Amino acid sequence: MRFRATRAWCAAFLTAGTLLAGPAAAQDPTVQLKISIWLPPAHPLVPATRAWAADIEKASGGTIKSVLFPSEQLGKAFDHYDMARDGIADVSYVNPGYQPGRFPVxxxxxIPFTFNDGHKGTQALDAWYRRYAETEMKDTKFCFAFVHDPGSIHARKKIAVPADLKGLKVRPAQSTIGQLDTLLGATNVQGSAPEARDMLDRGVAEAIFFPWGSVFLFGIDKVVRYHVDEPLYTTVFTYNINKAKYDGMTPAQRKVIDDHCTPEWAEKVAGPWIDFEAAGRTRMKGLAGHEVYPLAPEQLAAWRKAAEPLTSAWSEAVRKVGVDPDRALAELKDSLRKHDAAY
Incomplete structure (x- = not known):
């Protein structure tokens, strides 16, 4: 009798322990997350983020709920890092390249010709950047980083070699491409993705660095017709969380967030977008009135040569913030090799 009572007590203890050790305990207070994405609802990243948020809610036992705000409802695309820092949003979608020099690492x-694939590139980038994010993005809780499928140049006139950019007004995808434009004698015209079509339509810009599927999503296919068929560049993105919101959660809730801020989740969230951009390239090739053309070997070599100074400029920038560029670059290359993601 005593043995059965002891066994029953042990079973009850183990059951209670399991409940307490779970992702989030039933007594945890409800937390509401405002997630801000400056992209339109039709963008693949929006439903992917909803699925990520739904999994967080499930894993937290319903205690971490979310509301998603797309289309710059809470603030402009350029401001999203500060929005997460200041609590205007609890989670925000950040393009670090929108603020040149602020996030040098x-x-x-x-830098062009770094990644060969969005899926593999995302895993390689996120796994490498985590240790640097602790310092570079220290005033937010870094969640994960990712890249889109490699993009290219889309223009109102045919561009084949770097010299063709001289004198053109170009909307760069991010600050590093802006540096390349300047090196090649182009004029940078700044504008967020939602503003890009209008810029090209009005002649404010004549060419744009953009991923393929988004050319259709933002209506850019209506105002340009020449497209270089090469994976020239990627843009890096991050999801960042307000530190006060994260720190105010219970330990169990913070673990749920941590479990959803991983390289694996980075690829899960970015994956549908990566596939969408890759499909855009195929779609463009079959579209009447558009010319999609590869670069000859010597033309591609000229682009790679033109991009070489960007690595030196990056090294100088990160050295100024106390990071060893040789070590950081070697670590990135190791991650690229590990994930088979190098260009």
Whole structure:
């Protein structure tokens, strides 16, 4: 009798322990997350983020709920890092390249000819950047980093070699591409993705660095017709969380967030977008009135040569913030090799 009572007590203890050790305990207070994405609802990243948030809610036992705000409802695309820092949003979608010089370390992922694939590139970038994010993005809780499928140049006139950019007004994808434009004698015209079509339509810009599927999503296919068929560049992105919101959660809730801020989740969230951009390239090739053309070997070599100074400029920038560029670049290359993601 005593043995059965002891066994029953042990079973009850183990059951209670399991409940307490779970992702989030039933007594945890409800937390509401405002997630801000400056992209339109039709963008693949929006439903992917909803699925990520739904999994967080499930894993937290319903205690971490979310509301998603797309289309710059809470603030402009350029402001999203500060929005997460200041609590205007609890989670925000950040393009570090929208603020030149502010996040020099992660900018290495924006140098042309770095990644060969969005899926593998995301895993390589996120796994590498985590240790640097602790310092570079220290006033937010870094969640994860990712890249889109490699993009290219889309223009109102045919561009084949770097010299063709001289004198053109170009909307760069991010700050590193802006540096390249300047090196090649182009004029940078700044504008967020939602503003890009209008800029090209009005002649404010004549060419744009953009991923393929988004050319259709933002209506850019209506105002340009020439497209270079090469994976020239990627843009890096991050999801950042307000530190006060994260720190105010219970330990169990913070673990749920940590479990959803991993390289694996980075690829899960970015994956549908990566596939969408890759499909855009195929779609463009079959579209009447558009010319999609590869570069000859010597033309591609000229682009790679033109991009070489960007690595030196990046090295100088990160050295100024106390990071050893040789070590950081070697670590990134190791991550690229590990994930088979190098260009």
């Amino acid at each position: 992660i900018a290495v992922g924006q």
